[in-house]
Amino acid sequence: SRKFIVGGNWKANGSPDSVKKLVKDLNDGDITAKDVEVVCAPPFVFLSEVQGSLRKDFAVAAQNLWDKDPGAWTGEIPAQMLADMGIKWVVLGHSERRENCGETSQIVAEKTKFAVDNGFSTLTCIGEKLDAREGGKTFEVLDEQLKPLADVLSEEDWEKVVLAYEPVWAIGTGKVATPEQAEETHAYIRKWLTDNVSEKVSDSVRIQYGGSVNDKNAADLGQQPNIDGFLVGGASLKGVTYGGAVRRA
Ligand code: 13P
Numbered sequence: 001s002r003k004f005i006v007g008g009n010w011k012a013n014g015s016p017d018s019v020k021k022l023v024k025d026l027n028d029g030d031i032t033a034k035d036v037e038v039v040c041a042p043p044f045v046f047l048s049e050v051q052g053s054l055r056k057d058f059a060v061a062a063q064n065l066w067d068k069d070p071g072a073w074t075g076e077i078p079a080q081m082l083a084d085m086g087i088k089w090v091v092l093g094h095s096e097r098r099e100n101c102g103e104t105s106q107i108v109a110e111k112t113k114f115a116v117d118n119g120f121s122t123l124t125c126i127g128e129k130l131d132a133r134e135g136g137k138t139f140e141v142l143d144e145q146l147k148p149l150a151d152v153l154s155e156e157d158w159e160k161v162v163l164a165y166e167p168v169w170a171i172g173t174g175k176v177a178t179p180e181q182a183e184e185t186h187a188y189i190r191k192w193l194t195d196n197v198s199e200k201v202s203d204s205v206r207i208q209y210g211g212s213v214n215d216k217n218a219a220d221l222g223q224q225p226n227i228d229g230f231l232v233g234g235a236s237l238k239g240v241t242y243g244g245a246v247r248r249a
Contacts, residue, residue, distance in 0.1 A: 019042060041063050094125045133167065
């Protein structure tokens, strides 16, 4: 059975004060991480602090990593450096990085492989934009995003990968996918994994939904058989709302 997993992607938000407050809210909240795995992804500059202060039953993720050995890479954060500080999770291929930082599906697949090879678990993001959804091309886009992952990951590698399905049109828009829309797409992704990787991987890989998740819509989404968690943006910056999403999961 697939353990429910909720990620909080803080994106490029936060100040020293607001991060302290958010961590305190999360630590003091009545969230039990017994049945739900919780992962928080703060910006790099707060990783160390959050890693040191966040309750230990929650994991901490980086929002990206550099898939090369440490060295002359000005401005980058190599996987090894994150591993040395005890970070065990990384968000990869978020649509904001695909769109603004030139991360192709090939690059995202290579980063995912490098991360897994360096001991990380990944929240690897996929998802179509509005024009693809409206043009009936959602599954084509997903095929294109999934294929390079299937090409580089072994069956064993997949044990460390969580897929986050985030339709770009639902991110930060308040326009959440309906439970039926999300379930249809998640079921498609799982079938793709059966057909292109293996039955075993398809059965075990967790697929999160992301895009305008909050404590009000989380319960219905979370009931869908192929939705195994959430990747939460805006609501994860409000400890209480995020807790609501976790509780309703
Ligand atoms: P919102 O929850 O703000 O829509 O963001 C979703 C997201 O991009 C999480 O990675």
